[in-house]
Amino acid sequence: MILQRIRNQGIRLGTAFDRVAAKHPANVVILDHDLGIAPQLGRRFTVTELADVVADFASRLWTVGVRPGDHVVVYKTDGFDIPLIASAVARIGAVPVMLSPKLDGESVLQMLPRVNQPYLLTDQAKLDNELSDEVFDVADSVLLASGSHPRATALADLTDVRRVAPVVMPRDHPTLVTHTSGTTGLPKMAVHTSYSLQSRYRPQAAAVTLLRKRETVAMHVSFVHSRVISAVLISLARGFPLLVLTDDDPEHVADYFVRLRPGIIEAHPNSYMLWEKLADDPRQPLANVRLFSSTFDAIHPRTVHRLLRATRRTAPVFGQLYGQSETGPVVARSYTKLRSLEADGRCVGVPFPGMTGVRVVSRDGAPPTKESPGYIEVRSDGRAVTFLGEPERYAAQTNGSWWRMGDVGYRTKWGCLHLLDREVDEIPGFGSTLAAEDQLFARLDNLAEVIIIPGDDGRAVPVVSTKGDEPLDLAAWRAAAAGLPPMADPVQWRLDDLPHTATTKIKRLELARIINSGGPAK
Incomplete structure (x- = not known):
């Protein structure tokens, strides 16, 4: 089986762009925005140029004193340079801690003490508009990806920076920290190792190997999510041209899709909901899409129905992955044009053979059913190893090797997991x-x-x-x-x-x- 041939040797985030550049040096990446840390590249560049940006930025971090094992909190204006910065931090053995640009400054100040005097990598816009001067007390040093500030070090101003060799860390050493969605309060900060990140990469990489033709990949995902790492690297490792969007406005997106005709699209469910209107665009921006990929949440059947009927490919597929920030994807389901508008959207799929497991634990002693759902628990090598600064919160969600997802549902006799509600969102007597x-x-x-x-x-x-x-x-x-x-x-x-x-x-x-x-x- 393809799934079994992809061994987990740990993903080396710091040199990942070197490896994809070695395989496909002239492959291109296209953006709808400028790179904050390398605006001189414009909005179209090769993977080789991308790898050079990562190596250069890593050397600048080393020059200002960042060393293996240090934590670097990344909180800057939204853009594709965010995952590049993560790779640069990991390249010198430090640990990138990724905070969403959508977080408000007060939330960031509350989260920073969990990291214990880290470096903070931000930009002038965030210092001017979001962060108070208190940040200079809770961070060891404030570094700027762009702009200037009298109390911060602007990395762009460094001259004659000597390139440093990559630092190789053990596969069980922390290599990335991402935060949870924050739907139930202040986000938790999940710690990923090289091994756990590779575990998330494997099932998705195996699925993409089924695509024999070179396709342009269009992507609109959160740049601080662990998913962006695997999505970008899987695409570039196959030599697929990559279009990365920060703006999900349908008119904006349609203009790019009409020009570049992507064959694969990766986006969050709510973005796909916005893009339903693309199905009615006379320019047919979705006509060449063979695969729609949606991560972590169930998607409404209406959205799947409309998008699949907007493509002119012979057998387009909508792939849905269910999981969460702490676990990576744990079950998957695919849909074709044969899916009806009234199809059950609560069936989120089945586990990846040999990689993930799912069980539903009864809440009343009886087998979980649609009428009496149980707690969904999963098992995955892609699970984060702890919550930074909050190990007790992490332990509260574990049950041996099983992880409590915080959702309720049931499994059918065919093994399909049905997601009915978040535990905290249940309304007694209402149903799903x-x-x-x-x-x-x-x-x-x-x-x-x-x-x-x-x-x-x-x-x-x-x-x-x-x-x-x-x-x-x-x-x-x-x-x-x-x-x-x-x-x-x-x-x-x-x-x-x-x-x-x-x-x-x-x-x-x-x-x-x-x-x-x-x-x-x-």
């Missing part, structure tokens, strides 16, 4: 809020988002956003909600005003807190 949201999406074409949250009185409250922020048609809503458990009248918000995580998930608990405290609809 996610399944109800799937049904509403399938029946209301103008819905851009719907989130069902618990109200103060225990009733389910649907919070909706519409395409173009048009007023919700209440008659159509009532018809679509027919047959669902009773709900309060819908509350309409603008999509942009909903609280989002770095991976575009809705922060359901925060949304419920705002609405139940009397916060007005936006």
Whole structure:
């Protein structure tokens, strides 16, 4: 089997771009933005030039005193240079700690003490607009990827920097720290080793080996997520040209897709929801897509249905991966054009043979079912090894070799895992809020988002956003909600005003807190 031929020797993040450049030196990367640490390259460059940027930046970090084992917190303006910086930090044996540009400065200040006097790599924009002067007290040293500040060291100003050789660390040594989505509070900081990162890489790399033709890959994912590392390296290792987008506005995306005609697209579920309108673009920006890949969350059947029918490839596939920041992908499912609009979107797939395992633990002593779901637990070599500064929180989610996902569901007799709800989002007596949201999406074409949250009185409250922020048609809503458990009248918000995580998930608990405290609809 292909899955068994990819051995886990640990991913060497610091020299990863050297290896892909050695295989495909003239392969190209195209951006919709400038690289903050190398704006002189423009927006189209080769993988060889990319590898040189990483080596140069690593040498600059070494010059200012960063050494093996040091932690470097990366919190800067959004851009593709973020994973390049992570590779540069790892190249000299230090540990990159990746914080989302979407985090507010106060949250960053609360998280920094967990790292214990790290280097902070940021930029002038973040210092001017997000971070208070307190950051200079909690960080050992503040380094700038771009811009200037009187109390920080601008790496771009260094001259005559001597190139340093890569530092090789053991495969069980921390090589990357990423934070969790933060849907339930201040994010936790998951520690990954070279071994655990490679474990996440293997199943996805095996799947891509089935694609024989060279395809352009388009990507819009969070640059601080561990997923971006595997997605980028898998694409470049195959010699696939790479298009990286920071802006997911449909009109912006369509312009690039029409010009470059990607064959593979990687994005988060909420971005795909925005891109449904591309199916109606007369230029057919999705016509050449053979594979849509979506990570970590179940996606609404309506979105899959519309996107697959917008491609003109003979047998396009929508691949869905379910997992979380702590575990990497643990189950997968693929969809084709044969999938109906009313298909069960709660079936998120089956484990990777020989790599991941899933079980559902009963909550009432009876076998878990749709009516009485159990706790979802998973086993994976890709699991993070601890939470930085919070080992007790990590231990609370472990059960031997099993990891509690914080979700509830059940498995069918065929082994498919059905995800019904987050534990913290359950509404007693309502059933699956996610399944109800799937049904509403399938029946209301103008819905851009719907989130069902618990109200103060225990009733389910649907919070909706519409395409173009048009007023919700209440008659159509009532018809679509027919047959669902009773709900309060819908509350309409603008999509942009909903609280989002770095991976575009809705922060359901925060949304419920705002609405139940009397916060007005936006």
